[in-house]
Amino acid sequence: MTDKVTKTDAExxxxxxxLAYKVTRKHGTERAFTNDNFPKSAGTFSCICCNAALFDAGTKFDSGTGWPSFYAPMSPEAVIEKEDNGFFMRRTEILCSKCDAHLGHVFPDGPQPTGLRYCMNGVALTFDEDGKA
Structure with a gap:
């Protein structure tokens, strides 16, 4: 991973x-079924804050939760896992490793081959269709 992207709060x-600021910089969550309108074509999901490549479209699946869900990041280095004990729950928060943007959480109820569900906030992601970037 390249150098960390750091900006002031004003930047x-x-x-x-x-909404993107609230979710990514203040660890918020968008409402379910409000931001999972990404194309189903091949491509890359990247961080809205720093454009780091995070998820391949081939790992996206319909979890029925109302948030974009993936079974694996592009690479283990693309994201950071952090323990999150907020709201009286024990969860694993997922952050962009390049800029520390809050992306969502990972849960152990996803499909094979990993069995994981990376439940991301759609507003935290951009989509670049293969061949269109």
Whole structure:
């Protein structure tokens, strides 16, 4: 992974929509079924904050949760896992390893081959269709 991307709070606010800022920089969550409108074609899902490649479209699946779900990141180095004990729950938070943006959480109820469900906030991701970037 390349050097960390760091910006001031004012720079993040200027770059991101209000919801993207709330989710990625303040560890918020978007409402279910509001931001999973990405194409089903081949491509790459990247961080809205720093454009780091995070998930291959081939690992996306319909979890029925209302958030984009993947069974694996592009590489183990693409994301950081952090223990999250907020809201009286024990979860594993997923952050972008390049800019520390909050992306969502990972759960052990996904499909094979990993059995994991990376449940991401759609507003935290951008999509680049293969051949269109």
């Amino acid at each position: 993040w606010r200027a770059q991101l929509s209000d």
